[in-house]
Every structure is written in C-alpha cells, then in structure tokens.
Amino acid sequence: MIADHVRVVGNEARAAIVSDRRITGLSAEVIAELVAEVGPLWHERHQARLESRPRKRAVGAGAKHQLVFIDQLLAALVHLRHGATHDVLACWFGVDRSTITGAVGEVRPLLAERGCTIAAGVRLRTLAEVIEHLGSSGRTGIDDGTEIRVRRPAAGRKDREKFISGKNKQNAVKAMILTDASGRLPFCSPTQPASCADITHPRQLGLVKHLTDGPPVEILADAGYQGLGAQTGGRVVTPPHRKFKKNPPEWYEEIYERQRKAHSSRRIRVEHGIAHLKNWRALARHHGRREHMSDTIQAVAGLLSHQQTATRTDRQAQ
Structure with missing residues (x-):
C-alpha cells in the first residue's frame, strides 16, 4: 500500500x-x-x-x-x-x-546518459565508440548539424550575441547528428551556441582525431564541412567544390549538378534522422532554460534510437 x-x-x-x-x-x-x-x-x-x-x-x-x-x-x-x-x-x-x-x-x-541503442543491450555513448562501431561493421556514417531555437538571453548578459545563428539570424543552439546509411541514430552531441560554425563543432568533439587514429570509416557531410576531408585523409566526403564561380561552361554545370545530387542522395538519411528528432516537440522550439538543452536532445536521441531498435527487432522476428 x-x-x-x-x-x-x-x-x-x-x-x-x-x-x-x-x-x-x-x-x-x-x-x-x-x-x-x-x-x-x-x-x-x-x-x-x-x-x-x-x-x-x-x-x-x-x-x-x-x-x-x-x-x-x-x-x-x-x-x-x-x-x-x-x-x-x-x-x-x-x-x-x-x-x-x-x-x-x-x-x-x-x-x-543512456546513449543511443543500436542493438538489444548495445549502447553507444561517445563519438569514439560510434567511429569504432562504424569501422567494425563496415558502415558509412552521415554527419550533419541541426539548430533548435531558444529564448534570447537577457539584455546586458555577457556573450549575449553568441546564440545568434549566422544562418537563420535567430537565437538558437546547435547539435551534431550522426546516423548510419540506413538512418539509425548512433550519436547526438551536446549542444553549442548557434554562432559556432558547422566545421568547428566536429573539430571540438574530436572527430578529426577519431577518424585519423581509428578504423577506416567514410563519413558523408555537406558543404559546411569542406576542409575536414583534407584533415582526415579523405575520410570525410563533402560535395565537390565549384571550380568555375563565373561563366562556367555548360558541360561543367551538368557534371557538377550530377555529382552534387548524387552526394545529396547518399546523405538524405541524416535529414530523415533529424526530422524524427524534431517530431519530439521539446526540440521544435525550446522555451525552457538553455542549460538543459544538451540533456534534452540527448535524452530524445536515446529514446528515439531505443524505439527504432525495438521496432526493427520486432519486424525481423515476424
């Protein structure tokens, strides 16, 4: 009782x-x-x-x-x-x-703190564990960043402007999302203020070191990560650079668009993973304290990956 x-x-x-x-x-x-x-x-x-x-x-x-x-x-x-x-x-x-x-x-x-579930009883909590898992299973990783709007810091507060996104010109925080080629979500990083550049965030998380010192893994990323490919020996694959900025030949435009679309088609799974995260309304626009955002997005990522794994296991059992 x-x-x-x-x-x-x-x-x-x-x-x-x-x-x-x-x-x-x-x-x-x-x-x-x-x-x-x-x-x-x-x-x-x-x-x-x-x-x-x-x-x-x-x-x-x-x-x-x-x-x-x-x-x-x-x-x-x-x-x-x-x-x-x-x-x-x-x-x-x-x-x-x-x-x-x-x-x-x-x-x-x-x-x-639970991390992301990739199989029954198997969890990944750090970026190093994710890179090791992708390398041992021969899978390709797909990397992207996502922004979540937050409340504007109070007037006069130190570093008030660092939450303003250079892309959307709104107060937000940013997280790095990593999925595999099938769309499973093995990693979601803690958040950073949105003024942090896309390429800076993975560097701060140690992605370059994990890729250069770890197993051979291919990571697909968008144009915001151009430059990581050279630092990782080509393990980070980004869209091709545009060689002609003015008056490009017609043949080049056709080749460039074909390569860009082929790369986007391979990366689309990470966009699906981010969309599934944003279905949890706490991440659509956060009205609470910004200090809780890292726990919030990592909690949602862990719950979503757990449910995805359970659903996949049930389908395989049938």
Missing part, C-alpha cells in the same frame, strides 16, 4: 498513457524496459544525494516524493514528446507545478 502522501496517477490513466504510443512516442515494451533500467539508477542517485549533505535527522525522514517513479518517468516522456508545459502536466497528474519541475529535472539527465 502506497503512503497517503504519495500521489499516483489512477491505474486507468496510467494504462492509457502507456498503451497509446501517440502520447509518449514509445511502445509499452520500451517503457517497461525504461522503468526496469532507469528506476534503480534514480533511486541510487536519490539516496546518494540524501546521504551526501549535512543532516539533522535520519536519511529518509522529511518530505517524500509526491509522485512514484513511474509517474515521474511518464511526466518526463510526455514533456519531451509534446513539449507540454509543467503547468499542464501538474493539472494532469494532480500535483503542484514544482513537483513536475523536480521530476523532469531528475529523470531527464538519466535518460540523456
């Missing part, structure tokens, strides 16, 4: 959330796996936090969580999937807004 001060969503409401994939974006089987995996980590971290601070009473005394873990997880999933505000979720779950804020704040980092 759950204590009276612990608030739980009714069994019917919880069953409706879990059973309808449109609400969380995840199947009931994947949610069950999340509960079994993340629940013990959440409890362990919560206990460590209680034991680490100076105390005047025993560990476990004082106010308790108003939501059991599964309801905290469901609240975080609905928030990430639909971008629902904490006020709306508080009304739905019958608790105070601060309770939802605390629940999402505790669950989101745990989801972000």
Whole structure:
C-alpha cells in the first residue's frame, strides 16, 4: 500500500498513457524496459544525494516524493514528446507545478546518459565508440548539424550575441547528428551556441582525431564541412567544390549538378534522422532554460534510437 502522501496517477490513466504510443512516442515494451533500467539508477542517485549533505535527522525522514517513479518517468516522456508545459502536466497528474519541475529535472539527465541503442543491450555513448562501431561493421556514417531555437538571453548578459545563428539570424543552439546509411541514430552531441560554425563543432568533439587514429570509416557531410576531408585523409566526403564561380561552361554545370545530387542522395538519411528528432516537440522550439538543452536532445536521441531498435527487432522476428 502506497503512503497517503504519495500521489499516483489512477491505474486507468496510467494504462492509457502507456498503451497509446501517440502520447509518449514509445511502445509499452520500451517503457517497461525504461522503468526496469532507469528506476534503480534514480533511486541510487536519490539516496546518494540524501546521504551526501549535512543532516539533522535520519536519511529518509522529511518530505517524500509526491509522485512514484513511474509517474515521474511518464511526466518526463510526455514533456519531451509534446513539449507540454509543467503547468499542464501538474493539472494532469494532480500535483503542484514544482513537483513536475523536480521530476523532469531528475529523470531527464538519466535518460540523456543512456546513449543511443543500436542493438538489444548495445549502447553507444561517445563519438569514439560510434567511429569504432562504424569501422567494425563496415558502415558509412552521415554527419550533419541541426539548430533548435531558444529564448534570447537577457539584455546586458555577457556573450549575449553568441546564440545568434549566422544562418537563420535567430537565437538558437546547435547539435551534431550522426546516423548510419540506413538512418539509425548512433550519436547526438551536446549542444553549442548557434554562432559556432558547422566545421568547428566536429573539430571540438574530436572527430578529426577519431577518424585519423581509428578504423577506416567514410563519413558523408555537406558543404559546411569542406576542409575536414583534407584533415582526415579523405575520410570525410563533402560535395565537390565549384571550380568555375563565373561563366562556367555548360558541360561543367551538368557534371557538377550530377555529382552534387548524387552526394545529396547518399546523405538524405541524416535529414530523415533529424526530422524524427524534431517530431519530439521539446526540440521544435525550446522555451525552457538553455542549460538543459544538451540533456534534452540527448535524452530524445536515446529514446528515439531505443524505439527504432525495438521496432526493427520486432519486424525481423515476424
């Protein structure tokens, strides 16, 4: 029997959330796996936090969580999937807004740390692991950046202009997305302010070093990454440079367009991967704190890759 001060969503409401994939974006089987995996980590971290601070009473005394873990997880999933505000979720779950804020704040980092699932029980968390996986499996990687609009920093704040995107002239953050040739999502980087150039971000993440020191891997990228090919011995493949900027011969234009379209056709899978990420409304336009964006996009990437792997496994079993 759950204590009276612990608030739980009714069994019917919880069953409706879990059973309808449109609400969380995840199947009931994947949610069950999340509960079994993340629940013990959440409890362990919560206990460590209680034991680490100076105390005047025993560990476990004082106010308790108003939501059991599964309801905290469901609240975080609905928030990430639909971008629902904490006020709306508080009304739905019958608790105070601060309770939802605390629940999402505790669950989101745990989801972000899981990494991307590429097979049952196999996760990739770092760029080095992704390059190693692509090399060992003989797969081609596809690299691209994506921007997510965020709130403008307050007037007078230091480095206020660094969030302005040179491409869209809007306040945003940028993340690097890497998929394989089949569109699976093995890596999503932490975010950077949008003023960071496309080519600078992978350099900061160590892509050049991983490619030159690691196994032979082909990475397809767009024109924003031109220059990495020379640094990686041709392992980063970008569209061809335009040799004639003025009055090009007709034969050259035809060849150039053919090469450019062929490269774009090979890269299209990464655009699909980014589109699937943006279907999670928390990434369409972020209205919360910019400091949470890295955890948010990496949590969504991990959840999306987990569901994609589970769906692919089910289809193969059939």
